[in-house]
Amino acid sequence: MINKIKNLTYSLGADVCGIGSIDRFKEAPKGFHPLDIYSEAKSVVSIGKHFSASLFDANTKAPYTFVKNKIVQLLDDISINLTFYIESQGYKAIPIPADEPYEYWDSENKHGRGILSLKHAAEACGIGCIGKNTLLINEKYGNRLYFGAVITNMELTSDTLARNLCTESCNICLKSCPQSALDGITIDQKKCRQVCATSTPGGGFIYSCNTCREVCPFSKI
Numbered sequence: 195m196i197n198k199i200k201n202l203t204y205s206l207g208a209d210v211c212g213i214g215s216i217d218r219f220k221e222a223p224k225g226f227h228p229l230d231i232y233s234e235a236k237s238v239v240s241i242g243k244h245f246s247a248s249l250f251d252a253n254t255k256a257p258y259t260f261v262k263n264k265i266v267q268l269l270d271d272i273s274i275n276l277t278f279y280i281e282s283q284g285y286k287a288i289p290i291p292a293d294e295p296y297e298y299w300d301s302e303n304k305h306g307r308g309i310l311s312l313k314h315a316a317e318a319c320g321i322g323c324i325g326k327n328t329l330l331i332n333e334k335y336g337n338r339l340y341f342g343a344v345i346t347n348m349e350l351t352s353d354t355l356a357r358n359l360c361t362e363s364c365n366i367c368l369k370s371c372p373q374s375a376l377d378g379i380t381i382d383q384k385k386c387r388q389v390c391a392t393s394t395p396g397g398g399f400i401y402s403c404n405t406c407r408e409v410c411p412f413s414k415i
């Protein structure tokens with residue numbers, strides 16, 4: 195069954211797919227655990243799609259923004275199709291949107307949370323490790339991945355957890371952040387939001403800073 199699930203996601207365009215049983219989510223904050231979303235959850239399927247390193251060479255962030263938005267749509271399509279497949283096998287499945295609307299919002303600190311941290315889910319499913327820039331790093335695609343997920347009551351065997359790829363001595367991302375928003379463990383969203391997503395003069399939306407992703411040696415592999 196695991197192979198069928200993974201092959202389906204790959205055939206639909208996913209680049210990475212991992213499985214994590216519910217016991218992998220012990221560290222999830224209260225209210226943001228898979229069981230808080232679906233009380234019968236037994237496993238999580240994490241899927242990821244990568245974007246090309248060439249986007250970092252553009253002199254405008256418009257292509258990066260456009261690609262991210264397209265990838266989010268693709269991941270949602272894969273999650274929904276996987277949901278139908280799991281249901282056809284007699285189980286329940288809940289798709290998690292790749293660009294989750296924040297159901298939690300701390301307006302004072304401008305800190306938002308989706309219903310499930312997709313990068314932490316990817317880590318729990320063995321796809322990679324979270325780096326000091328708070329992004330997931332994968333052996334093959336580095337930190338150039340976005341994620342979706344499906345929660346199911348199907349019991350699936352977890353993939354092996356990935357090793358940590360961030361080295362002790364590297365602090366490039368921390369030193370490069372124009373807002374000093376990173377401390378190596380977490381991100382100060384309030385500081386980051388002041389520069390990372392802005393409106394263009396014409397009223398469009400653009401990801402105006404991705405420096406912590408771009409400067410990481412794992413953005414180039």
Ligand code: SF4
Pocket residue numbers: 370371372373374375376381385386387389390403404405406407
């Ligand atoms: S996106 Fe920019 S401002 Fe936000 S943490 Fe990364 S480098 Fe800092």
Ligand code: SF4
Pocket residue numbers: 325326327328359360361364365366367368409410411412
């Ligand atoms: S820049 Fe260095 S410290 Fe930061 S995430 Fe990448 S490898 Fe880790």
